[in-house]
């Protein structure tokens with residue numbers, strides 16, 4: 001890449017603090033932002049799990065005034081982000097602490113934009129549609145998957161238009177992220193499994209992407225894949241395994257950094273309609289489609305598939321690229337089976353007669369995906385049939 005003239009991009013923003021129990025220091029760190037009032041954004045499940053209590057305690061111990069908003073739901077809507085922003089303005093909060101999975105973190109990130117830029121989050125749908133820095137966001141993930149704590153993305157459910165849209169800008173990256181494996185102990189095994197495979201899809205798809213991927217993103221993506229291959233089984237088997245949980249948090253964060261720059265591809269393209277039509281959770285939809293959709297790209301990206309295979313199974317070191325690449329999808333299938341995820345769309349209630357509609361829908365979103373190969377509707381329908 002250095003011999004030809006070129007220009008490669010990577011945006012660095014935000015602080016990451018990691019460690020078992022590191023969230024005990026949230027108050028101390030937030031205090032450094034010179035703020036007095038904060039709002040903690042979460043959902044009722046996370047609140048009930050008790051995860052937020054020590055965080056609130058830490059914030060209060062540092063002399064901060066804390067307001068709690070715990071009504072975030074999965075796939076947060078325009079309405080919820082605007083509602084949080086209105087609450088922040090009303091209370092004069094100066095920072096937002098998001099605690100939870102991707103939904104709570106995205107809701108916090110979306111509200112932070114509305115507070116400083118005005119209007120509604122709907123005004124900022126698309127790429128770099130706002131100019132002012134959002135209110136500082138402190139992200140505390142309680143799943144290891146979306147990487148929302150470091151991404152440029154915010155997924156927004158536009159209830160009026162009945163679709164999922166994206167707000168995207170480097171300014172969306174939170175001011176601080178806390179990676180604390182101690183917070184993952186209460187995560188249900190199936191959530192640990194599906195969100196972990198979402199992280200795999202981010203790292204893998206951005207690694208083979210044809211836009212924005214370069215030595216830096218590829219290095220991070222491959223390390224993320226290696227960490228997931230080595231830790232996801234142990235993490236799903238025991239969410240109290242701090243070593244596996246911490247490594248998965250880092251893998252998910254790396255995946256988030258990669259996808260911000262190099263985007264996702266055909267797997268996410270085909271997973272999205274499964275969420276829209278059947279309400280299948282994002283991570284699970286990606287996990288199901290992964291091996292089937294990946295297979296479609298093998299020939300267009302043999303070298304990269306081979307590197308992924310070798311990093312997941314070092315005993316393939318001496319094998320040819322074609323031989324190693326051909327084993328990648330089987331490795332992914334084995335991984336998803338070992339962590340107890342369903343293998344077929346029919347297992348999730350998808351109807352065979354809907355596959356054509358799903359393929360039509362998947363074609364609609366193609367402009368935001370960066371595949372090494374372009375699939376026609378016929379190709380996508382064939383992949384859905386195989387996955388069915």
Ligand SMILES: [Fe+2]
Nearest residue numbers: 198202282286
């Ligand atoms: Fe994803």
